[in-house]
Amino acid sequence: MDQRSDAALLLASRDDPAAFVELYRRHAEDLLRYFARRTLDPEAAAELTAETFAEAFASRARYSYVTGVNGVAWLYGIARQQLGRFFRSGRIDAAARQQIGLPLRELPPEDYERIEDLVDFAPLRAALAEALETLADDQREALKLRVIDGLPYPDVAARLQCAETAARQRVSRGLRRLALVLQERGLMLTTEVE
Amino acid sequence: METNISYLELLERDLLQVAVLEKARAVARAPSRRRLRWRSWLGAAAAFLVVAFAIGALAQLGGGGTEASRTGSFSTVGSAVGGVPAGPAASPGTHNVAGGSGNQQRFANPGKQASTGTASDLSKIIRDGTIALSVPDGSFGTKLARVVAIAHTNGGFVLSSQTEGSTTGTLTIRVPAARFDATIGQVGGLGDVESSSVTGKDVTNQFIDYRAHLQDLVGRRTVLRTLLARTTTIGESLTVENELEDVQLAIDQIQGQLRYLGNQVAESTLTVDLHEQSAPVGENRTNDGIRNPSLARAFDRAIQGFFGILATIIVGLGYLLPLAVLAGLVVGVITLVRRRGRAPS
Numbered sequence: 096m097d098q099r100s101d102a103a104l105l106l107a108s109r110d111d112p113a114a115f116v117e118l119y120r121r122h123a124e125d126l127l128r129y130f131a132r133r134t135l136d137p138e139a140a141a142e143l144t145a146e147t148f149a150e151a152f153a154s155r156a157r158y159s160y161v162t163g164v165n166g167v168a169w170l171y172g173i174a175r176q177q178l179g180r181f182f183r184s185g186r187i188d189a190a191a192r193q194q195i196g197l198p199l200r201e202l203p204p205e206d207y208e209r210i211e212d213l214v215d216f217a218p219l220r221a222a223l224a225e226a227l228e229t230l231a232d233d234q235r236e237a238l239k240l241r242v243i244d245g246l247p248y249p250d251v252a253a254r255l256q257c258a259e260t261a262a263r264q265r266v267s268r269g270l271r272r273l274a275l276v277l278q279e280r281g282l283m284l285t286t287e288v289e
Numbered sequence: 290m291e292t293n294i295s296y297l298e299l300l301e302r303d304l305l306q307v308a309v310l311e312k313a314r315a316v317a318r319a320p321s322r323r324r325l326r327w328r329s330w331l332g333a334a335a336a337f338l339v340v341a342f343a344i345g346a347l348a349q350l351g352g353g354g355t356e357a358s359r360t361g362s363f364s365t366v367g368s369a370v371g372g373v374p375a376g377p378a379a380s381p382g383t384h385n386v387a388g389g390s391g392n393q394q395r396f397a398n399p400g401k402q403a404s405t406g407t408a409s410d411l412s413k414i415i416r417d418g419t420i421a422l423s424v425p426d427g428s429f430g431t432k433l434a435r436v437v438a439i440a441h442t443n444g445g446f447v448l449s450s451q452t453e454g455s456t457t458g459t460l461t462i463r464v465p466a467a468r469f470d471a472t473i474g475q476v477g478g479l480g481d482v483e484s485s486s487v488t489g490k491d492v493t494n495q496f497i498d499y500r501a502h503l504q505d506l507v508g509r510r511t512v513l514r515t516l517l518a519r520t521t522t523i524g525e526s527l528t529v530e531n532e533l534e535d536v537q538l539a540i541d542q543i544q545g546q547l548r549y550l551g552n553q554v555a556e557s558t559l560t561v562d563l564h565e566q567s568a569p570v571g572e573n574r575t576n577d578g579i580r581n582p583s584l585a586r587a588f589d590r591a592i593q594g595f596f597g598i599l600a601t602i603i604v605g606l607g608y609l610l611p612l613a614v615l616a617g618l619v620v621g622v623i624t625l626v627r628r629r630g631r632a633p634s
Contacts, residue, residue: 110315112308119304120290123297141296148304195307203295210294 101166105158115152122167123148126174128213133178135270135277137210141202142187147174149191182278185271207263208248226276234269241266337609338602345605413496415553416469418487421562424480429456429565432479436460436561439475443468448558456568460561469557476561492550499547506540 097117099107108115126147130140150173158169181187189199202210227235227243233255240251241262252262290301424432437447437460445464452458464472477485513533520526 108308112311112315113305116301116305116308119301123290123300124292124294127294127297144297145300148300152304152307196310197300197303197307200296200299200303206294206296 101170102158103166105155105166105169108152108155112152115155118151118166118170119148122170124213126170127210129171129174130178131210131214133274134181135214135274136267137207137270138202138267139181139187139271139274140210141206142189143174143177143181145197145200146188146191147177149195149197150177153191153195182275185275204260204263207267226273229276230269230272234265234272237262237265238269238273242270337613341605341609342598342602343605344608345601345603348604348608413491413493413550413554414466415490415492415550416466416487416557417490417559418469418473418485418557419560419562420473420476420485421483422476422480422564423483423566424563426456426565426567429458429563429568432563433458433460435479436462436476436563439472440464443472443475445472445556454568457564460563462559462561463556464559466555466557469559472559476559480563481566492554496547496550499543499550503540503543503547506536506543510536510540 097104097114099114099117101118101121104114104118108118123144127140127144130143130147131137134140134143147170151170154173158164158166164172177188191197192199227238230238237251237255240246240254241248246254248259248262248266251266252259255262255265257265290297292298422432433450433452440447440462443464445462445468448461448463450458450460462472473485473487510533513529513536517526517529517533520529
């Protein structure tokens, strides 16, 4: 286990890029949870996590501990910028990943539920019910079954009479749309520590 | 990393790969020790030259007054022109006074400029000048007449004149070389001097060459005349006469050149650019009053500037090199003493 601080890892990664990977190991899951709670979309959360680490890697030479910003705060500063861009444009940049040569990967099917497990949806249920009315019918139905009724994806797919993959996509897109609506109406819960 | 999320594991693997690749690229890009040493020497040499330039500039600024007092015989120009002496970077044979206040001057080749019309006959300098004046509104006509009067007073005449409207004009006057400085001073007193320049062309060598050639030809002419008197046949007579004609023609040409040079030296040309203060700046005059800016002139100035910087660096090196050698010796001695002190007895 590397005992160096986040700031020390970031500074060391200028000459030894592998040190950055240790920083990633420490904060990747927390950052994924951070994005998942705000976007309510596992796909978007995963991509935002990748893009944030890619941008941090690309710009690590600009990090300076002299400014008084510790390593994790600097990382979440980049994350906030990514999230802001996502909510403004509705899409996720891939510029940093392309810049450093990080491949663009799709989220494996088994990760959808695991990422949802990272997010505690209970406090969001009431707000979600209100915002659900703004969605398209198929997305709203998929979300109701998955998020409000808490059904697993095979059951959601059976109720909607569609393939499980299609059910996942409807839920994912519905969640993304829902997150944008909640963000616009100021209903987004921000209970987690940044 | 302990996580059950496959995406994060894949991302970790990808990041590690990117990190390893970047490290490999950095190692490949890293400058070798030899290159680093070479860069260090290059940096030190550049720093040395910069310091030399700074010292050279300071030295020339400080030394200019002495040089001017030793050689300077240029009179000041106009009421707004101060008697600031020599600057270092001027081109040979030129004297420039420029700027709104007209208090910056540049001289070069000063010893010879001093001789025009007043010193030894051995030195022959053709001097020409340009002066740009700003005069009060409504006074253009009067000032133009004053310039003509000044030319006449100093024994000169107006060579040409050109006016644009009733507020701007250019007058070219010729005055005896001996009265050139006085004329510039008087013309400069008519208004605010915006810019002024005086150029000097040394034709002494040409003069000496022509005179020597002339003496030689006159000698040959005398010999040929003697020979002509002694010829006995028509053929000999024709041959000598032809030769005599050629020599006489060459003598006439050289005497013409000498007269032309003599006139050029005896009289100087001054171009006076006059304009009222509120007059629009004409196409042939820039904002700083310099007439006819041209690419050739800009090129000349650039070359002069380059050699000026080079000269400044050389002067600085003159100061710096002995000190650097001395410092090197001191460092060498100290290093030697320390090494001996450390060596086992």
